[in-house]
Amino acid sequence: MGLSSCEKDDFCTQNPVTPSLILRFHDKDDVTKKKSVERFSIIAVGKTDSLFVDRNTDSIAIPLNGLDTKTVYTLKMNDVDNIKTNNKIATLTINYTTEEEYISRSCGYRFIFKDITLTSSTPSWINSLSTKDVSIINNQIKAHVQVFH
Known part of the structure; x- marks a missing residue:
């Protein structure tokens, strides 16, 4: 007679993704209308x-x-053609504090971002942001900031 026992595999099934900042682009003249870059x-x-x-x-x-x-990005768009001299540049600076969240032994930790402030360079192709302050980024369900251009 033999005994066998199974132990649950220790796989990360919770998908503990550290969330990204989601930007959605809108028309500066009609803020309800999305506008591709x-x-x-x-x-x-x-x-x-x-x-x-x-x-x-x-x-x-x-x-x-x-x-x-802090994370700083250079955002480049060209709504005319593919010629480099027609590129429009914007710099987006994101300041924040981080908090580590323990998920499990197999998943480890993920970061949550708090007290986020955003600034964009001027002049730039970005007309404005829907907000310059985001209290927390802990998911990727919807856009955190609307960018008007």
Whole structure:
């Protein structure tokens, strides 16, 4: 007679993703209307790889650095053509505090971002932001900030 016992595998099934900041782009003249950004690229300051290159999109999810209290992105768009001299540049600076949230032994930790403040460079192609302050980013269910251009 033999005994066997099973132990539950320790897999992370909760998907404890550290949330990204979700930006949704809107028409500055009709704030209820989404407006795609044409030939859009975004790169974190100090990095060499772009998150998006030459995309047409009306929303993006951008990661924040959980090991720092600030993330800076350069956002580039070109609504005319693919000629570099026609690129429009904006710098988006995101300041925040972080909190680590323990999920489980197999999942580990994730970051939650609190007391977020956003500023964009002027002049830029970004006309305004729906808010400059976000109290918490702990999910990716909906847009956190609307960008009007």
